[in-house]
Amino acid sequence: MKxxxxxxxxxxxxxxxxxxxxxxxxxxxxxxxxxxxxxxxETTEASSDPIKIGTIYAMSGDKAAIGENILRGIDFAVAxxxxxxxxxGRMLEVVRGDHxxxxxxxxxxxxxLITQExxxxxxxxxxxxxxxxxxxxxxxxxxxxxxxxxxxxxxxDADHAQYDYFFRLCPLNSIYVKDMLExxxxxxxxxxxxxxxxxxxxDKAAIGQELIRCVNLxxxxxxxxxxxxxxxYSSGAADxxxxxxxxxxxxxxxxxxxxxxxDAILFVNTLKEQNYQPKMIVAKANGFTDPSxxxxxxxxxxxxxxxxxxxNDLTNGKExxxxxxxxxxxxxxxHSAESYTVVWLFKSAIEAAGSTDGEAVKKALxxxxxxxxxxxxxxxxxxxxxxxxEAEYDLAGEKHYRDNTSASVAIAQVQNGxxxxxxxxxxxxxxxxxxxxxx
Amino acid sequence: MDLFLQALINGIxxxxxxxxxxxxxxxxxxxxxxxxxxxxxxxxxxxxxxxxLYTFVGIDPYLAxxxxxxxxxxxxxLIQHTLITPSLKTKSFTNLLFLTVGLGLLLSNGALVLFxxxxxxxxxxxxxxxxxLGLVSIALPxxxxxxxxxxxxxxxxxxxxxxxxxxxxxxxxxxxxxxEVCGINVKRIYLLTYGLxxxxxGMAGCLLTQFYSIFPTAGAGFGFRxxxxxxxxxxxxxxxxxxxxILLGLLEQMSALFISPSYSDMIVFITFIVILVARQLIIxxxx
Numbered sequence: 001m002k003x004x005x006x007x008x009x010x011x012x013x014x015x016x017x018x019x020x021x022x023x024x025x026x027x028x029x030x031x032x033x034x035x036x037x038x039x040x041x042e043t044t045e046a047s048s049d050p051i052k053i054g055t056i057y058a059m060s061g062d063k064a065a066i067g068e069n070i071l072r073g074i075d076f077a078v079a080x081x082x083x084x085x086x087x088x089g090r091m092l093e094v095v096r097g098d099h100x101x102x103x104x105x106x107x108x109x110x111x112x113l114i115t116q117e118x119x120x121x122x123x124x125x126x127x128x129x130x131x132x133x134x135x136x137x138x139x140x141x142x143x144x145x146x147x148x149x150x151x152x153x154x155x156x157d158a159d160h161a162q163y164d165y166f167f168r169l170c171p172l173n174s175i176y177v178k179d180m181l182e183x184x185x186x187x188x189x190x191x192x193x194x195x196x197x198x199x200x201x202x203d204k205a206a207i208g209q210e211l212i213r214c215v216n217l218x219x220x221x222x223x224x225x226x227x228x229x230x231x232x233y234s235s236g237a238a239d240x241x242x243x244x245x246x247x248x249x250x251x252x253x254x255x256x257x258x259x260x261x262x263d264a265i266l267f268v269n270t271l272k273e274q275n276y277q278p279k280m281i282v283a284k285a286n287g288f289t290d291p292s293x294x295x296x297x298x299x300x301x302x303x304x305x306x307x308x309x310x311x312n313d314l315t316n317g318k319e320x321x322x323x324x325x326x327x328x329x330x331x332x333x334x335h336s337a338e339s340y341t342v343v344w345l346f347k348s349a350i351e352a353a354g355s356t357d358g359e360a361v362k363k364a365l366x367x368x369x370x371x372x373x374x375x376x377x378x379x380x381x382x383x384x385x386x387x388x389x390e391a392e393y394d395l396a397g398e399k400h401y402r403d404n405t406s407a408s409v410a411i412a413q414v415q416n417g418x419x420x421x422x423x424x425x426x427x428x429x430x431x432x433x434x435x436x437x438x439x
Numbered sequence: 440m441d442l443f444l445q446a447l448i449n450g451i452x453x454x455x456x457x458x459x460x461x462x463x464x465x466x467x468x469x470x471x472x473x474x475x476x477x478x479x480x481x482x483x484x485x486x487x488x489x490x491x492l493y494t495f496v497g498i499d500p501y502l503a504x505x506x507x508x509x510x511x512x513x514x515x516x517l518i519q520h521t522l523i524t525p526s527l528k529t530k531s532f533t534n535l536l537f538l539t540v541g542l543g544l545l546l547s548n549g550a551l552v553l554f555x556x557x558x559x560x561x562x563x564x565x566x567x568x569x570x571x572l573g574l575v576s577i578a579l580p581x582x583x584x585x586x587x588x589x590x591x592x593x594x595x596x597x598x599x600x601x602x603x604x605x606x607x608x609x610x611x612x613x614x615x616x617x618x619e620v621c622g623i624n625v626k627r628i629y630l631l632t633y634g635l636x637x638x639x640x641g642m643a644g645c646l647l648t649q650f651y652s653i654f655p656t657a658g659a660g661f662g663f664r665x666x667x668x669x670x671x672x673x674x675x676x677x678x679x680x681x682x683x684x685i686l687l688g689l690l691e692q693m694s695a696l697f698i699s700p701s702y703s704d705m706i707v708f709i710t711f712i713v714i715l716v717a718r719q720l721i722i723x724x725x726x
Contacts, residue, residue, distance in 0.1 A: 204701070229699065229701070230701075231700055231701075232700065232701050233700065234704055236656065236659065236660055237660070238651075238660040238661055238664065239449075239453050239691070241446075241449040241453065241692070242446065242449070242691065242692050242695030242696065242700045242703060243695070243700045245442055245445060245446055245449070245695070245696065246695065246696075246699075246700050248442070249442060261558055262558055262652045262654060262657075265558060265560070265652050266651065266652065269567075269650065272567060272569060273569055273576065273578040273581075273650070274445065274449075274576060275569060275571065275576035290558075291557070292557045292558040292559075292652075296558055296559065296560035296562070296652060297560075298562065300567060
């Protein structure tokens with residue numbers, strides 16, 4: 001009997017360890033393991049050599065799925081550009097680094113890409129903490145870097161003013177929230193009812209604190225009153241009925257929320273259960289835009305709106321989405337659209353600079369203005385029509401540097417169980433459904 | 440007023456679910472004196488079983504209830520026979536603690552590998568139904584789960600009180616050595632008890648699919664509350680678990696209503712600690 005127990009226990013242990021490792025075996029892989037190319041070190045560059053774009057995203061670990069979407073966008077842009085003859089007659093080549101979700105790994109990968117692979121420009125990363133250290137490395141070696149998707153405000157604040165090789169395409173976190181409020185203001189054009197009061201419903205964790213901070217930053221500017229204390233809960237809540245009752249009591253014109261996906265699903269289900277029909281719900285993406293949200297709620301989520309960076313029905317993104325889907329079998333998402341755009345930005349800047357010299361490309365990037373469409377390429381596929389890295393600007397009383405100040409997000413609403421872009425109106429494919437039907 | 444009534448109903452219905460969770464934990468704890476740390480994961484297994492039966496066989500979640508209970512009973516008996524019984528001999532509590540914790544990890548990671556991390560749900564025609572009773576609204580699935588709880592409580596109570604097996608279970612719970620001397624097959628009783636406890640967790644999981652998403656860590660929050668129910672309700676007491684569960688649900692809802700939803704978790708755990716300390720003091724005084 002004891003023997004049997006021993007065997008069973010060891011099977012149990014092995015099983016647990018195997019499954020635990022399933023997501024992490026490749027994380028600790030040494031730097032050399034994940035490159036897609038092998039090159040001999042060269043000190044002089046011939047004009048026929050490819051221009052190397054270094055990318056640092058998670059290709060292993062639990063964030064690998066996010067990295068995959070980003071890299072698809074990059075590959076798609078590179079294929080487009082190379083098919084049209086490349087940049088200044090040279091082909092583009094992507095050299096992939098893997099940060100596996102870890103800042104230290106990100107740093108060593110950045111150093112490897114720069115010193116061993118001799119990348120000309122750098123793109124990264126998915127997590128803002130990793131982006132920060134990679135930006136430091138790029139600054140040190142004078143390699144221009146654009147982040148496509150790192151939204152943390154402080155990456156471009158006064159503390160980072162001296163990182164002049166680092167540029168940001170995507171909107172900042174606070175711009176996400178500012179656009180949510182902008183949407184509330186603009187919505188009255190279609191709904192005929194002004195939104196004057198909001199309540200915040202969110203997670204107790206960092207994402208919630210960020211939402212609360214940003215709403216308070218801009219509420220006065222938009223003349224919106226925030227009712228009561230934020231209604232919050234701990235992630236993975238077993239029940240949200242108390243929170244819904246509290247919201248019902250506040251009775252705001254609109255609810256602003258940010259949740260992980262299981263809480264988001266429970267939130268919408270509980271609204272129905274507690275017989276509460278808020279007229280407008282606007283979420284800050286996250287769990288609300290997770291595919292499970294619409295598949296498990298279906299039409300019950302009708303009317304819930306959320307921030308999106310890209311949506312397949314965006315008027316200027318429809319065309320690229322069809323081509324992208326034909327290539328990869330999945331819709332383009334915000335991450336792939338933004339990283340796609342960054343590759344085109346590098347192309348434009350290198351063409352303007354006439355070389356791949358770091359200093360020259362940096363200068364070209366800071367002077368670059370993309371208005372409507374890329375030269376020899378598509379329209380900007382994101383929900384804005386201009387890209388310019390502002391050397392210095394003010395945001396809510398703080399100085400920021402080298403962000404694309406024209407960047408904004410779109411707002412999509414679930415209609416018939418699918419996300420439809422409803423704002424900004426010039427990019428929208430559908431009208432706002434108001435009040436939210438939730439059925 | 441209507442908010443108060445609604446919170447009251449919410450608390451009772453939610454508490455009913457906690458009670459059902461706690462009931463299984465309570466039986467195991469009461470008879471075998473072990474804390475089943477994988478109770479929440481068993482709930483999750485019950486949810487996935489219901490999900491599989493619904494998607495692949497097309498069985499309605501409520502019709503699947505006895506089936507899931509039976510399968511979970513089998514699983515529980517198997518675990519008891521192969522893992523826990525040998526472990527009980529060592530008389531080491533830590534051994535069992537690590538065993539059940541490890542089992543929980545195995546189950547949730549296993550579910551992650553088998554089903555992925557995405558959130559599944561079973562949508563039936565009635566899962567979204569709410570009944571409007573005057574000022575309050577009641578979600579039909581929660582009402583059904585409450586009715587199941589009442590039936591389970593009564594059946595369990597009668598079973599333990601009046602049947603021979605029930606009497607044997609109580610005997611073992613009071614004194615396993617004495618029971619063995621009297622000719623009761625303690626091993627068999629343990630098998631039954633653990634199976635029964637896991638079957639109850641499985642039933643709770645089956646009912647939960649109608650108002651909660653299914654994912655590998657779904658049981659975590661509920662498993663912990665089951666522990667509170669056991670401690671507050673008294674070891675091995677079926678009516679105790681029933682009322683402790685409802686008390687817990689009410690406490691959560693009322694503290695959210697009168698203080699703030701932000702603090703309701705904290706208040707629940709403070710109350711839990713206070714009860715633990717108070718009980719300890721009373722026991723000391725008695726001695």
